[in-house]
């Protein structure tokens with residue numbers, strides 16, 4: 001294994017947007033004002049000396065300026081660095097013969113100041129990944145008697161586990177004009193272990209509503225991940241939500257948030273577990289059914305993604321899981337390919353015969369041509385795998401097809417919080 005340190009920027013949305021927007025606005029406006037003060041200073045120095053001050057000069061000219069104290073000193077420094085960088089880039093363009101390039105402009109939109117990005121460096125922020133909170137420091141001018149900082153409740157993209165985020169280098173508060181919301185960009189160093197040579201095997205993954213995931217490994221081994229605990233968990237929460245008189249009440253909102261957090265947690269643990277299994281099995285490529293396309297059920301109809309056994313899993317949940325899996329697999333050097341699910345539940349993975357007469361009964365797939373009996377989801381997963389590495393399930397001489405009917409089942413063990421073989425999980 002080689003360890004590589006990579007920079008990554010995670011974009012997080014802010015949950016308590018409404019409470020803290022006035023504070024962030026004040027900082028964003030302050031950054032624009034400081035930029036303009038710096039821009040004006042550059043003009044003056046330029047016209048007197050014919051030179052544009054560099055970032056060091058700008059900082060020493062302006063560090064006692066009143067606008068400098070609107071932001072945390074490191075944030076103010078960054079504004080002036082950006083201004084100096086913008087001038088450098090303009091000078092570079094001029095040197096390269098771009099006579100149309102303009103020097104950096106003032107940040108004004110008619111009479112208003114735009115909301116500039118505010119950068120917070122080491123001393124200006126604190127990240128609590130466990131509780132999803134980021135504390136941002138203000139400048140001394142904007143501190144009110146009761147609050148020296150802004151406390152943001154953040155939520156990362158669904159494919160990111162905040163608890164995996166370590167060593168955040170800086171935080172940027174960025175105004176997203178299209179959603180009219182502030183968001184936080186966390187720039188972090190991530191240590192990624194890259195296998196010297198990723199495995200050569202492939203695995204097929206079939207996602208579904210009974211077995212959330214069925215895996216067929218090239219080596220002739222299959223695994224099932226039923227939705228045991230998630231079903232109970234969802235059922236429990238749905239029942240309590242239904243009992244709330246008012247679906248908009250605090251209690252209902254809290255229960256809904258809890259239900260969704262539990263589900264996210266389940267997806268994270270499962271995707272992590274599958275990637276670990278892939279590393280053990282020397283997998284270099286994961287083929288996963290692309291549920292964005294058409295999926296047929298046993299009768300050849302498009303699958304209904306409605307409510308199944310109290311579990312409202314929709315295609316977006318599978319899409320979200322796929323993105324989580326890809327993110328974690330890529331960090332291990334494993335590639336993830338989405339393949340069309342067309343015919344994957346109909347065809348026999350041993351002889352390739354497309355079912356018309358083949359039967360699916362109680363989760364078993366029986367081929368009328370070659371007599372193969374397989375777990376139906378495993379057969380689907382194996383067909384998905386074969387779309388990446390075309391080789392029938394029994395190719396390779398001594399491989400029999402018995403494994404297709406005898407998958408190992410892994411269950412989520414709520415005691416340990418991990419997936420474990422069924423026989424190790426207490427009832």
Ligand SMILES: [Zn+2]
Pocket residue numbers: 348349350351352353367368369370371372
């Ligand atoms: Zn067959």
